[in-house]
Amino acid sequence: xxxxxxxxxxxxxxxxxxxxxxxxxxxxxxxxxxxxxxxxxxxxxxxxxxxxxxxxxxxxxxxxxxxxxxxxxxxxxxxxxxxxxxxxxxxxxxxxxxxxxxxxxxxxxxxxxxx
Amino acid sequence: xxxxxxxxxxxxxxxxxxxxxxxxxxxxxxxxxxxxxxxxxxxxxxxxxxxxxxxxxxxxxxxxxxxxxxxxxxxxxxxxxxxxxxxxxxxxxxxxxxxxxxxxxxxxxxxx
Numbered sequence: 325x326x327x328x329x330x331x332x333x334x335x336x337x338x339x340x341x342x343x344x345x346x347x348x349x350x351x352x353x354x355x356x357x358x359x360x361x362x363x364x365x366x367x368x369x370x371x372x373x374x375x376x377x378x379x380x381x382x383x384x385x386x387x388x389x390x391x392x393x394x395x396x397x398x399x400x401x402x403x404x405x406x407x408x409x410x411x412x413x414x415x416x417x418x419x420x421x422x423x424x425x426x427x428x429x430x431x432x433x434x435x436x437x438x439x
Numbered sequence: 440x441x442x443x444x445x446x447x448x449x450x451x452x453x454x455x456x457x458x459x460x461x462x463x464x465x466x467x468x469x470x471x472x473x474x475x476x477x478x479x480x481x482x483x484x485x486x487x488x489x490x491x492x493x494x495x496x497x498x499x500x501x502x503x504x505x506x507x508x509x510x511x512x513x514x515x516x517x518x519x520x521x522x523x524x525x526x527x528x529x530x531x532x533x534x535x536x537x538x539x540x541x542x543x544x545x546x547x548x549x550x551x
Contacts, residue, residue, distance in 0.1 A: 328482070355537060367528070367541040380538065415482055421537050425471050425490050428539065430482035 326350075328431035330416050336437045342404040345434045348397055349418030357428060358391055358401050359415040367415070373399065374421060406438045441466045443531050445542035452519055453550050460514040460545050462529030467507045470532040473539065474503050474514050477526045486527075487514070519549045 329348040337343055349356050358370040371381040373393045381391070388407070393399040403410055413435050417428040442465045452458050462472070471490050475483040487496045487503040489512065495504040502515040516523055526546045530539040 357537070366543045367530075369538060372537055374537075417483075419537070425488060427473060427485035427488050429485065430475075432480070432482045435480075 328416055328418050328429055330414075330431035330434050332434060333432065334435045334437075336439065337406060338439050339408055340405045341438075342402065343406045343410075343436060343438075345401040345414050345416075345436070347399045347401070347416030347431060349399070349416070350429055351397065353418035353420050353429070354396070355419045355421040356393060356399050357417040357419070358399070359417065359430075361413045361415060361433070370401070370414075408438045411436055411438050441531070441533050441540055443529055443540050443542040445527075445529055445545050447545060448543065449546040449548070451548040451550060454519060454521060456519050456549075457515070457517050458519055458547070460516070460527050460529075460547070462512040462514070462542055464510050464512075464531045464540075466533060467510050468533065469507060470534045472503075472505055472512050472532070473530045474501075474512075475528040475530060477528060477544065479525075483528065516547075519547075521549050521551050523547060524549050 331346045354375050356373045359367050361367045370383045371391045372379050376393045391401045413433045415430050415433045417430045419428045420426045444463045473488045474486045476486050477483050489496050489503055489505045500517040505512045526544040528544040529542045
């Protein structure tokens with residue numbers, strides 16, 4: 325199994341630019357999660373999809389952030405316009421939540437730096 | 440408010456030592472608890488998941504225990520090795536079957 329695949333691994337861009345992060349979940353998993361990790365706040369859930377439908381986006385910090393899952397094998401997290409305080413590591417994870425007590429599997433993350 | 444705390448933030452031990460990492464949580468009505476390992480520049484690797492009805496889980500040199508009444512979990516690592524050096528994170532699922540609340544982690548360094 326290839327695991328959760330995220331791209332790009334690193335992104336450096338200037339304030340105001342649009343940023344798109346990509347994620348391919350593990351085949352067969354029906355749930356996908358986007359997290360953000362910072363030194364100050366640790367790991368925070370941004371949004372959760374089940375069967376490609378957004379179920380909980382209460383962690384999305386503001387309207388500049390949006391996420392889509394057009395099919396079971398692809399999701400994007402977009403920031404427009406980006407700001408320096410968005411600098412963080414963004415993780416995607418997938419799981420099979422229809423079965424109880426299934427662990428979440430994480431990708432290697434995208435390290436985002438907004439200058 | 441449901442919170443997860445991990446103390447200490449960092450721990451350094453000599454190789455071969457047995458060690459315990461601590462995790463505490465504020466609400467005992469958990470669904471399950473997971474321990475993860477994070478290597479520098481990498482994502483999280485799930486180590487052990489303890490269901491609410493369980494008291495402990497074991498995998499190789501790792502043993503995780505759960506005491507819901509006291510709001511605590513421990514991760515025991517036997518005969519530590521330099522390759523165990525990483526950040527260890529505890530995450531609690533409070534009944535939603537998906538939403539994990541993470542502690543800030545303990546950075547473990549095992550010195551050869």
